[in-house]
Amino acid sequence: MGRETTFAVVDIGSTKIATLIASRNGQDELSVLGCGTVKVEDIFRKGILSNIDRTARTLAMSVSAAEEMAGIKVQNLTVGFSGEHLRSFNSLGVVPVSKTENQITENEVEAVIEAAQAVRLPFEREILHVLPQEFFIDQGDGIKDPIGNTGVRLEVQVHVVTASTAATQAIYKAVRMAGYEITNLVLNPIVVGSALLSAEEEEVGTLLIDIGGSATDIAIYYKGAIRHTASIGMGGKYVTNDIAVGLQIPYNLAEKIKIASGHAFSARIDPVEMVEIPEIGGRQQSKVSRVLLASIIEARMEEIFELADDTVKRSGYSNKLACGVVVTGGGARLRGLDKLANKVFGLPIKIGYPEKIHLPEEFYGKPEYSAAIGLLAYSLRHPVDQEEKRNILVRMIHKVEDAISAIFNI
Ligand SMILES: Nc1ncnc2c1ncn2[C@@H]1O[C@H](COP(=O)(O)OP(=O)(O)OP(=O)(O)O)[C@@H](O)[C@H]1O
Numbered sequence: 001m002g003r004e005t006t007f008a009v010v011d012i013g014s015t016k017i018a019t020l021i022a023s024r025n026g027q028d029e030l031s032v033l034g035c036g037t038v039k040v041e042d043i044f045r046k047g048i049l050s051n052i053d054r055t056a057r058t059l060a061m062s063v064s065a066a067e068e069m070a071g072i073k074v075q076n077l078t079v080g081f082s083g084e085h086l087r088s089f090n091s092l093g094v095v096p097v098s099k100t101e102n103q104i105t106e107n108e109v110e111a112v113i114e115a116a117q118a119v120r121l122p123f124e125r126e127i128l129h130v131l132p133q134e135f136f137i138d139q140g141d142g143i144k145d146p147i148g149n150t151g152v153r154l155e156v157q158v159h160v161v162t163a164s165t166a167a168t169q170a171i172y173k174a175v176r177m178a179g180y181e182i183t184n185l186v187l188n189p190i191v192v193g194s195a196l197l198s199a200e201e202e203e204v205g206t207l208l209i210d211i212g213g214s215a216t217d218i219a220i221y222y223k224g225a226i227r228h229t230a231s232i233g234m235g236g237k238y239v240t241n242d243i244a245v246g247l248q249i250p251y252n253l254a255e256k257i258k259i260a261s262g263h264a265f266s267a268r269i270d271p272v273e274m275v276e277i278p279e280i281g282g283r284q285q286s287k288v289s290r291v292l293l294a295s296i297i298e299a300r301m302e303e304i305f306e307l308a309d310d311t312v313k314r315s316g317y318s319n320k321l322a323c324g325v326v327v328t329g330g331g332a333r334l335r336g337l338d339k340l341a342n343k344v345f346g347l348p349i350k351i352g353y354p355e356k357i358h359l360p361e362e363f364y365g366k367p368e369y370s371a372a373i374g375l376l377a378y379s380l381r382h383p384v385d386q387e388e389k390r391n392i393l394v395r396m397i398h399k400v401e402d403a404i405s406a407i408f409n410i
């Protein structure tokens with residue numbers, strides 16, 4: 001495996017493209033050398049990148065800004081994205097262990113993980129991540145690392161995360177058009193936890209929610225592994241849009257008012273409080289009740305949390321979340337969000353700020369960078385993407401299988 005010392009990650013979000021360039025020292029600690037964030041609008045449709053040109057231009061600006069600050073040029077990027085096309089499931093794989101030695105090596109581990117992902121997928125979907133949860137030797141208790149143990153049968157339970165091929169192809173196209181190469185393509189929900197959660201939170205059970213502009217990503221951690229991931233096609237942009245429609249004001253003004261005076265828990269607002277709407281397009285300056293503004297925000301955020309809660313219930317892990325809920329992403333900056341989340345989930349709520357890695361000051365108190373920082377942690381662990389290489393192989397197998405099915409109609 002290559003020992004790169006510089007890492008470049010790009011989070012392609014629905015409201016911003018954020019690049020971080022970091023270096024690693026001998027103790028495997030990262031320090032950020034450069035960053036570049038460029039705002040973006042309307043590049044996704046139904047969670048799939050639809051405006052490739054604009055994405056390529058914005059991405060090039062974002063990476064160039066980070067390169068300039070870091071004083072280095074990069075070529076290879078770890079790229080993260082999300083979207084409601086994401087699907088996930090847990091799967092089991094089993095392999096026999098070599099009879100002559102009975103000792104489990106890296107080969108058996110690779111083979112069993114391979115076996116766990118040998119599931120038939122629809123033609124238009126692909127596996128992006130296969131995350132081991134536990135290994136079992138001869139039906140014993142679950143363990144994290146089976147290498148060096150002996151037995152005759154090795155089993156693994158994995159979490160498989162898939163994406164729409166159209167969505168991944170669009171990302172590859174945009175990044176290539178910008179003049180860069182993707183070494184790791186990552187679905188954000190699998191990395192955000194590494195920017196925020198403690199080992200205890202991952203072990204005891206935590207629901208992580210990343211509220212972005214167009215997507216709200218979910219990851220459930222339990223016993224030190226990801227148990228469930230999902231992405232809901234709604235986020236802060238929907239809140240702003242509701243304010244624009246409800247108050248009959250332009251979107252950009254609604255965004256400003258949301259940030260300056262928004263609140264997600266209307267019961268906490270003094271009914272006499274008013275919010276000023278400045279003069280716009282010949283319409284005179286006016287005032288609206290802050291309770292009204294908060295109730296518009298609350299209705300949408302409650303809907304998003306209830307959809308998240310449904311996903312958690314369906315996953316079967318709702319009674320395994322003793323560490324409660326960590327909410328992050330730009331949307332987590334809304335005042336009163338913790339109280340609303342507590343009402344919906346009935347669990348302790350924490351707003352997740354990325355503080356685990358040593359970062360420049362501009363990242364403090366900015367939950368919208370959790371995904372980018374999670375991508376850095378991921379790229380440190382995947383300097384050469386073994387996973388991607390394996391997936392290319394699996395994708396080829398799926399494609400051959402699908403072609404055979406199509407030809408023989410089986
Ligand atoms: N202070 C704030 N109060 C309320 N909302 C905020 C605040 N700051 C940012 N937001 C909202 O956060 C959202 C953007 O969050 P973020 O930067 O995490 O999204 P993204 O990563 O670009 O999008 P996605 O994850 O959906 O692809 C916007 O809808 C914005 O209105």
Ligand SMILES: [Mg+2]
Binds near residue numbers: 014212213329371
């Ligand atoms: Mg995001």
